[in-house]
Amino acid sequence: MSAVMITRKVSRKWEKLPGKNTFCCDGRVMMARQKGVFYLTLFLIIGTCSLFFAFECPYLAVHLSPAIPVFAVLLFVFVVAMLLRTSFSDPGVLPRALPEEANFIEMEIEAANGNVMAGQRPPPRIKNVQINNQIVKLKYCYTCKIFRPPRASHCSICDNCVDRFDHHCPWVGNCVGKRNYRYFYLFTLSLSLLTIYIFAFDIVHVVLRSVDSGFLSTIKETPGTVLEVLVCFFTLWSVVGLTGFHTYLISLNQTTNEDIKGSWSGKNRVQNPYSHKNIIKNCCEVLCGPNYPSVLDRRGLMLEDSTSPAPPAASAASTHKSSNPVSQTTKSSAPLILNEHTPDEAKPSIGAGPQKSTSSPKEEKPPSPTSPNAVAPAVIKESAH
Ligand SMILES: [Zn+2]
Numbered sequence: 001m002s003a004v005m006i007t008r009k010v011s012r013k014w015e016k017l018p019g020k021n022t023f024c025c026d027g028r029v030m031m032a033r034q035k036g037v038f039y040l041t042l043f044l045i046i047g048t049c050s051l052f053f054a055f056e057c058p059y060l061a062v063h064l065s066p067a068i069p070v071f072a073v074l075l076f077v078f079v080v081a082m083l084l085r086t087s088f089s090d091p092g093v094l095p096r097a098l099p100e101e102a103n104f105i106e107m108e109i110e111a112a113n114g115n116v117m118a119g120q121r122p123p124p125r126i127k128n129v130q131i132n133n134q135i136v137k138l139k140y141c142y143t144c145k146i147f148r149p150p151r152a153s154h155c156s157i158c159d160n161c162v163d164r165f166d167h168h169c170p171w172v173g174n175c176v177g178k179r180n181y182r183y184f185y186l187f188t189l190s191l192s193l194l195t196i197y198i199f200a201f202d203i204v205h206v207v208l209r210s211v212d213s214g215f216l217s218t219i220k221e222t223p224g225t226v227l228e229v230l231v232c233f234f235t236l237w238s239v240v241g242l243t244g245f246h247t248y249l250i251s252l253n254q255t256t257n258e259d260i261k262g263s264w265s266g267k268n269r270v271q272n273p274y275s276h277k278n279i280i281k282n283c284c285e286v287l288c289g290p291n292y293p294s295v296l297d298r299r300g301l302m303l304e305d306s307t308s309p310a311p312p313a314a315s316a317a318s319t320h321k322s323s324n325p326v327s328q329t330t331k332s333s334a335p336l337i338l339n340e341h342t343p344d345e346a347k348p349s350i351g352a353g354p355q356k357s358t359s360s361p362k363e364e365k366p367p368s369p370t371s372p373n374a375v376a377p378a379v380i381k382e383s384a385h
């Protein structure tokens with residue numbers, strides 16, 4: 001008779017998340033896997049600002065005002081902070097369904113569709129919900145095995161469904177969604193201001209210095225200026241254009257994804273049910289609305305059981321020590337999951353992907369029909385026709 005030893009390993013839930021994200025700082029930082037363009041963004045911003053601080057700021061502080069470099073530093077810090085906040089945060093990833101939940105949804109779909117004849121195409125997996133008197137279709141995600149909440153979409157790069165998905169931005173190295181959109185917008189807005197600021201004061205610097213010592217000697221003395229002007233000039237159009245586009249989207253309470261797909265364009269005769277028909281209200285909701293908690297519980301703890309053949313001495317000792325040897329040698333069907341907040345509770349949840357786990361009740365609130373943040377399968381049950 002062979003004994004089996006169970007070893008329990010404590011790990012964080014981010015280690016088992018199924019998408020294509022990368023995590024740093026023990027799950028605190030979450031990004032897309034491809035980060036090359038993000039490093040380029042960071043390099044361009046820091047490089048251009050460093051040249052400005054080195055070549056123009058000393059001259060401008062003496063000849064115009066010391067406030068010029070001070071404001072540039074403040075703006076630079078704000079831009080980098082907004083960039084990192086957008087890049088390092090959970091954009092609003094929706095957890096995938098657990099195997100049991102996926103089976104339940106499959107059963108529900110099969111029951112609703114009835115028997116499909118062999119060779120016939122099954123009907124599309126869509127559910128309709130009513131939002132502000134508009135019928136909105138919820139599509140089934142075959143990867144995440146959930147009916148996506150309204151406005152959510154599956155990012156093929158990150159391989160996750162993201163709530164209020166706007167777009168995947170390689171420049172910030174992350175998806176832009178419900179939880180980081182406002183920081184993304186503040187990043188583009190402040191970057192536009194910073195680019196215009198540096199570009200304008202580059203020109204002022206060249207003009208002032210040329211009056212004193214001539215244009216050619218100015219360029220020779222401050223070679224960084226030419227590079228800065230070129231970088232700012234080419235960045236300006238795209239960044240200011242992008243900010244203008246997102247200002248337009250915010251005023252309509254619309255996402256880039258919805259704009260590209262034409263979700264609320266006239267041809268469908270479906271009006272945007274999320275718009276308040278008021279620019280100020282729309283801007284307030286997008287920019288000043290509540291900060292939604294992450295539903296991933298990335299730093300939650302989980303216990304994994306792994307079985308291995310026990311050495312004879314150890315197995316004998318464990319048999320003597322244990323008052324209930326069966327519980328020690330039998331692998332439980334549902335692994336016990338530790339949670340930082342509720343270590344004694346172990347209820348099934350879809351908080352951390354396919355592994356059986358629990359999530360913090362603080363972070364996983366019960367779904368409500370008005371909250372798209374609610375977990376999809378539960379929303380459907382309440383609101384589907
Ligand atoms: Zn998905």
Ligand SMILES: [Zn+2]
Pocket residue numbers: 032155156157158159167168169174175176
């Ligand atoms: Zn993405």
